[in-house]
Amino acid sequence: MGSGEGRAPRRGRARGNPGSFDGLHRSCKEVFPPQMEGVKLIVTKTLSSHFQVTHTVHMSTLGPSGYRFNATFLGDRQLGPTEVFPTLLGDMDSAGSLNAQVLQLLGERLRTKAVFQAQRSRFVTWQFDAEYRGDDCTAALTLGNPDLLAGSGILVAHFLQSVTARLVLGAELVYHRRPGEEGAILTLAGKYSAPNWEATLNVGYGGAHASYYHRANEQVGVELEANPRLQESSFAFGYQLNLPRANAVFRGLLDSSWSVGGVLEKRLPPLPVTLALGAFLNHRRDRFHCGFGVTVA
């Protein structure tokens, strides 16, 4: 991937790093409200500049209620506002399910990640990830659930290239193997960023996924997902309204499956408390659920 031979001269800003493949649709997805049901209490306690613990008590109307404990260790190396290396994250459930992640930075450009997930006492996910961030490209390799004895596993390779300052093109290859079966899926991805909006498209054998994100006074996100293998497609419209003077954020959702929902999050100064109220109504199935949550710090 040459960085200047035979290309058009650069105009405006330089092509930056396109970020990670999973983050292509992120700005659109963040506009949508999270499904809320039951009562949730989250208490976050920062024990030092490196260590933080979180207690979550969730009383659910639909499923089982539980308590989660989360501990996060942040290292010294800080690359961005949310990127600190090394990061060790551990999450334990009252049922004994564990979720552990280790994120480490090797060298200047190589990030590695190891993820382990256990349900009760059985490991369901163990995955290793390496991502190389170049000046205007990103390449990543992920090995999921490798099992040498059974000869199975999933290998995912990503590549993203900033073609211009606004256009990012990339591809994803998923190769999975089980004893007696193997297969590969190729997906092409593209993202165009304008000052006020972003459009992202993923096209592949497994289906198409398009999203559009627009920043007006509020923020609007539109997401279209089509899955030809399952012969279904869905369309969702979401919006986010920021009211900084009222310390409130409202997110609304309208779905092609006739689902309407909204979540209101309000900070209550001077206490470090955030109250979230959410309700979702599925007209087609006539189901309604609501919930509220309190986050302390």
Added chain:
Amino acid sequence: KSAPKSQKSAPKSPKNPPKIPLKIPKNQPQNPHKSAPKPAQNALKIPKKSAPKSPQKSAPQSKKIGPKIPKKSAPKSQKWAPKCPKNHRKMELFPVQMEGVKLTVNKGLSNHFQVNHTVALSTLGESNYHFGATYVGTKHLSPTEAFPVLVGDMDNSGSLNAQVVHQVSSRIRSKIAFQTQQSKFVNWQVDGEYRGGDFTAALTLGNPDILMGSGILVAHYLQSVTPALALGAELVYHRRPGEEGAVLSLAGRYSAPSWIGTVTLGQAGAHLTYYHRASEQLQVGVEFEASTRLQDSSVAFGYQLELPRGNLLFRGSLDSSWQVGAVLEKKLPPLPLTLALGAFINHRKEKFHCGFGLTIG
């Protein structure tokens, strides 16, 4: 604005001495969080020879402790007498079961007329819309009570609750109440109450049906024996073609400066309550109920914490059926908004429901 307040408090008084199993009208301004099953509970009450103090509890599957607002016991009629205004508080101590989202808009159209719209989106039952109208007349008994009071409530399926309360003379108050379930009348009752110098007598005729020869007649009598002690009795006579019966209950209430205890004993069971005002902010109540017909008993403990400076009201309850619940109400000045958050968990049945509601106006 005191005018809408008087409209709200006036309907409260006639509702509170619900001495009969036919306590029909759910007055929307009082119980914005009444859950949907209530009309069904009212409908079940009629043919039963149930404990007169607890109409809701007569339905076998009713939530016994949940909907606390129209709590009944004969001594409540004494609340008219200026010496016991605390009786109101005692009943409202217990939190109301909340589930789903409820939006209530109260609009005062004039000094005499008020309407309210309620939209309830329910997670368990049916969602509904209620429209209620309240008219308060011009005859003033006191600065906060005016008569006649007409209250109507209609819901989206056509069920109607209507109530007329009027002060016929200086000592006699009467009430007429109707309740329909969609288009069928399920409750119709007429009530008359006489308040003497130190006694109260009331007569209620419920669901009289002259053609079939059926109906329920309830007579109450409550006498102040000393300034602190009140004794009384209640006689419920019901008649159906081929069957008639009567139930007698005796009641007593003792009021001390910071606590009130009431006892109701009869053939239908026993009902004991104790209410204590621990401080300006904290009120505590305990209720014990035993029913001979249902052959079971229950105890409930409830408390209410008021923080007027924080515009906060918190009610919690703990039940002998291993049910714990709480409701938090917070006013949001300067807007006339009240936000209510409630959650109930029944440990024995492992059921949890939560809900929140917003009241405007």
